[in-house]
Amino acid sequence: MSQQQGLGPRRAALYMLDQVTGEGKLLPEVIGEGALQHLSPEDRARAQRLATETLRGLARADRMLARFLQKTPPLQVRNVLRLCTVELAGGEAAHGVVNAGVEMVARNKRTSSMKGLVNAVLRKVASEGPEGWAKLALPRMPGWLRKPLKDAYGPEVIAAIEAVQFAGAPLDITVKGDVKAANDVLKGEILPTGSIRLKDAGQVSALPGFEAGDWWVQDAAAAIPVLVLDPQKGEKILDLCAAPGGKTMQLAAAGADVTAVDASEGRMIRVGENLKRTGLSAKTVKSDAFAFTEDGFDAILLDAPCSATGTIRRHPDLPYAKDGSEFGMLIDQQARMIDHALSLLKPGGRLVFCTCSLLPDEGEVQVEEALERHAGLKVEAAALERSGIDAAWRTEDGGLRLRPDYWAEQGGMDGFYIAQLRKPQ
Template sequence: MSQQQGLAPRKAALFLLDKVTTEGKLLSELIGEGALQHLTPEDRARAQRLAIATLRGLARADRMLARFLNKTPPTPVRNVLRLCTVELAGGEAAHGVVNAGVELVARNKRTQSMKGLVNAVLRKVADEGPDGWARLAVPRMPGWLRKPLKDAYGPQVIAAIEAVQFAGAPLDLTVKGDVTAAQAALGGEVLPTGSLRLHDAGQVSSLPGFEAGDWWVQDAAAALPVQIMAPKTGEKILDLCAAPGGKTMQIAAAGAEVTAVDASAGRMARVRENLDRTGLQAKLVTADAFEVTTDGFDAVLLDAPCSATGTIRRHPDLPYAKDGSEFGALIDQQAAMIDHALTLLNPGGRLLYCTCSLLPDEGEVQIDDALARHPGLTVERDALDVPGVDPAWRTEEGGLRLRPDYWAERGGMDGFYIAQLRKPA
């Protein structure tokens, strides 16, 4: 690869980094808005990998760079140094990385005067190499998030979670048909809960079975809520906050009649694309969850808007794009959504509540509070009896608490909370 060929994905990754670190943007938002559309599929994938790897190692990169900087440079230069430091730590050829870093700074009129600094610092980082990188401490979550999680789980658990987050995430697939046949085509490991896990999967759209719609990408933890709900053929099920559609497809594949609701037209378009690719059927409604007033559902799946603090191993931009200030509003919204969802159920119907959060206030506490608000509402503890679920993951009020450090030797899982409620008959 020539230097010019390698510059385009680096420049795009740098754009993503700048937006996340200076404007608090999420990578998913930026990519959804077309930030990488000008690149070839290969360069698009590389730019995304570079940005994710840099964000995951940002604190460690800053620690290494601090040894060679007398003062912190402007953010655009600092992000070039961070990006290149992570590349060098990954074993990329020093000559190409250093030259690319210098070129990126030189192309910006506001930073071109710092070419010499970038060249000198990156050469020192290259001398340290992967060995110097490996000696540095595992990056910690920011204080606004680490403190409440440490209070909830203790310092040892949090350190284990941080180690898994820093290691990154493999790719999990939910297979529409025979998982052993998919494994034969794709390789990987069939997890105890039935998901297929791939390490170093590469470009998803080029994998066998993608075009045929044999599977879809879905973290193993995110696949469990529908397994716990256990939809049946002919049941009428509502999937609130459905995008990007993984759970909708699971419900449809089980033979249920599913209505999927999401407020975002753009995200709903993605649900439609996924359904079309997999040949599954669902009724799609673009609306706010509170605007849905049609009742008579046998079951409602509420994957409520939340802090997403359980997904940092896959989305390392989250700690830099958020500051915890939205927690209170989210918790109030979740409670209101539980109350609303219950009105849409048939008597005796079930509500599957879940969040991809590690915060008990968005999980265990919500269920305790819902039970107090609704006399006769019960938690279905037996619903958690699904293959691969460790009894140690169960919680006192009858839900399931999943953490990133579970299955650490396999690559971990998303942090999730799941509980199934039964409405009085």
């Protein structure tokens, strides 16, 4: 690949890094604004991979670069150095990476005077090679997140979680029909809970069965709430906060009469597209959760908005785009959503509450406080007795605590809290 051929994806990756680290935006938001539109599908994938891998290794890159920098350069120059350091650590040819780094800095009038510095520093990084990179400590989560998680789980668990986060995430698939038949074609690994895991999936839309709608991408942990809910054919079920629709499709595939609600118009369009591709049926409603007042549901799945701290292995931009300041607002919103969801259930109905968070305040504590607010409300621990759900994941309160370091040798899983609540008759 020539230097010019490789510059487009690198410049796009650099722009995304600048937006995350400088503007506090999340990668999906930046991509949704068109950051990759000018690139070919192949280059889009490469740019996204470069940005993601750089964010995943950012703290380690900074540690390596600090040895060769007397003072911290401006953010865009720092991000060029970070991006190129991660590429060099991955074994990319030094000549092409160094030249690309110098070219990216030279093209910007505000940073062109620093091309000599970039050239010198990257040559020193290249001399260290992947061997020098491997000797550095694993990146840690930022202090605002690491401290509460360390308090909750202890230092050994947090170190194990950080190791899984740094390793990245394989691709998990939920199958509409026969899992074994699908895996005979996909040639992945069938996980205990029924998801298929692919280590080096490549372009998702090119995989067999995608166009036919035989399956959809969904982290294995994210598929477990529906296993706990155990939807039955013909049941009237509400998927509240439904986008991007993986759980909606699970419910529909089970034969339930599904209503999917989400406030985001763009994300609900995506839900509709996924339903169409998979040939599944559900009623889709664009609405704020609190504005949706239809009641009489047999069951409700509430995957409440949260800090998403359980998804960092797939979304390494989160620690850099957030600072924890929204925790209080999210925790309050989750409590109100539980109350609202219970009002939409018929007497004796069941509610599965879940969040893709590692913070107990967004999981165990929410259920504990909901039981105090609602007389007769019960946690159904028996709902966790499903195939593949490890008894070691259960909590004392009758819920399920999933952590990224579970199934670590197979690539881990998203962090989740899941509990089924039964409304009194």
